[in-house]
Amino acid sequence: MELSVKDVGDVTVATVVxxxxxxxxxxxxxxxxxxxxxGRTRLAVDFxxxxxxxxxxxxxxxxxxxxxxxxxxxxxxxxxxxxxxxxLEISGFTGILKLFPGIDDAVASYGR
Numbered sequence: 001m002e003l004s005v006k007d008v009g010d011v012t013v014a015t016v017v018x019x020x021x022x023x024x025x026x027x028x029x030x031x032x033x034x035x036x037x038x039g040r041t042r043l044a045v046d047f048x049x050x051x052x053x054x055x056x057x058x059x060x061x062x063x064x065x066x067x068x069x070x071x072x073x074x075x076x077x078x079x080x081x082x083x084x085x086x087x088l089e090i091s092g093f094t095g096i097l098k099l100f101p102g103i104d105d106a107v108a109s110y111g112r
Contacts, residue, residue: 003031011107012040017049020057029060033067041073044106048079058091078106
């Protein structure tokens with residue numbers, strides 16, 4: 001799993017590449033929560049290159065969503081692949097997370 005982060009206006013865009021599993025979920029959670037603790041509470045995460053997420057990945061998403069919302073921000077996912085989206089649907093996460101067709105849509109949604 002690889003992660004890159006950039007700011008687009010007042011939104012922090014994180015691009016995740018690869019699989020999120022028991023070996024990588026902790027590093028992802030640490031990196032995203034570090035953004036929130038640093039005052040970057042409006043997160044948009046590009047999932048276009050995420051090919052798999054395990055239950056550890058789901059727990060990471062939930063933890064970061066809670067952290068961002070506690071800090072007065074939010075967490076949005078863009079460009080989720082169909083297989084990963086199916087995991088989110090089955091696990092009930094589509095009712096918790098805000099999903100968008102593309103990362104640009106996720107970023108733009110903060111302006112609405």
